[in-house]
Amino acid sequence: MLPSxxxxxxxxxxxxxxxxxxxxxxxxxHHENESWAVSYADFLxxxxxxxxxxxxxxxxxxxxxxxxxxxxxxGTGGGVSPQEASSTISPRSPSGKxxxxxxxxxTGRLANLSWKVEQKSKKVIIHxxxxxxPPGTIAITNSAKENLDEVFExxxxxxxxxxxxxxxxxxxxxxxxxxxDYLKDNFDLSVLRATNALKYATQNDIPIEILGARGKxxxxxxxxxxxxxxxxxxxxx
Numbered sequence: 001m002l003p004s005x006x007x008x009x010x011x012x013x014x015x016x017x018x019x020x021x022x023x024x025x026x027x028x029x030h031h032e033n034e035s036w037a038v039s040y041a042d043f044l045x046x047x048x049x050x051x052x053x054x055x056x057x058x059x060x061x062x063x064x065x066x067x068x069x070x071x072x073x074x075g076t077g078g079g080v081s082p083q084e085a086s087s088t089i090s091p092r093s094p095s096g097k098x099x100x101x102x103x104x105x106x107t108g109r110l111a112n113l114s115w116k117v118e119q120k121s122k123k124v125i126i127h128x129x130x131x132x133x134p135p136g137t138i139a140i141t142n143s144a145k146e147n148l149d150e151v152f153e154x155x156x157x158x159x160x161x162x163x164x165x166x167x168x169x170x171x172x173x174x175x176x177x178x179x180x181d182y183l184k185d186n187f188d189l190s191v192l193r194a195t196n197a198l199k200y201a202t203q204n205d206i207p208i209e210i211l212g213a214r215g216k217x218x219x220x221x222x223x224x225x226x227x228x229x230x231x232x233x234x235x236x237x
Contacts, residue, residue, distance in 0.1 A: 101161045101232050109154050115147075126151060126228040133224040136175060138192040140200055144226075148197065151228065152204050160233075164201070165212040167227040168193030172218045190215030197226055 107119045116127040132144040140148075155162070168190035175186055183189060194213035202208050210233065221227065 099161055101158065103230075103232070106155070106158060106162070106230055109157075110151070113150070113154075122232055124230040126230070127221070128226040128228070130221075130223040130225050131171075132226065133193055135171075135173070135224065136189070138189065138196050140196055145200065148200060149204065152201065152206055155230070158230075159207060159210065163210045163212065163231050163233050164206070165214065165229040165231070166194040166197045166201075167220065167229060168195075168197070168213070168215045169221040169223055169225050169227065170217050171224055172222050186217040187215050190217045193224075193226065 103119055103122055103124050106124045107117060110117045110124070110126065113126070115129050118125050118127075128144070128147055132141060132147070133139070134141075155164070170186040170190050170193075175183070175189055183192065191214065194215055198208075198211050198213045201211055
């Protein structure tokens with residue numbers, strides 16, 4: 001009998017142990033690794049909602065929102081100084097009423113303008129350059145718009161506290177063409193010049209509720225121009 005044919009004792013077959021993994025533990029670990037994405041998505045959704053609401057409100061409300069954010073930041077140690085806040089929005093009293101404004105603040109801010117600015121008691125008057133309107137017209141020239149833009153920018157920090165009146169002027173040459181029912185004389189012409197300037201102000205985000213317009217023909221200034229009268233805004237009762 002060949003050695004290969006020698007019978008061997010029966011041996012028990014060794015079975016490999018089945019490995020059982022805890023699937024629940026693996027899934028939980030997987031979810032923990034991705035849980036940050038859910039929080040991040042929620043944060044982006046809140047941020048998007050804020051910007052949608054912020055840009056859908058009007059100009060005045062935006063400034064109030066900015067003011068509140070600045071105050072909150074300052075209160076939490078954000079380092080926003082009062083000077084930085086006042087350069088963005090006009091300070092207001094705790095009651096929300098216009099502050100008691102020192103008109104010399106406005107006069108000083110307008111001091112670098114290249115045309116006449118004068119302070120009379122509680123009023124500041126800006127005299128725009130002479131003859132900025134062509135004879136017999138109410139259209140605002142590009143150079144006059146640039147002048148108005150400069151004034152609007154300088155007055156921005158005070159818009160919560162002031163009222164602005166546009167006064168239209170003419171020269172002493174009487175209006176010759178009276179074809180229109182609403183433009184019969186120099187008084188009508190001066191009113192429409194002031195009204196046109198007021199409309200341009202509203203296009204530059206100046207609140208219409210603080211604006212007014214009137215005409216003086218050639219009684220105050222014998223020139224085809226504008227004046228701006230800036231006064232302390234009266235508190236709402």
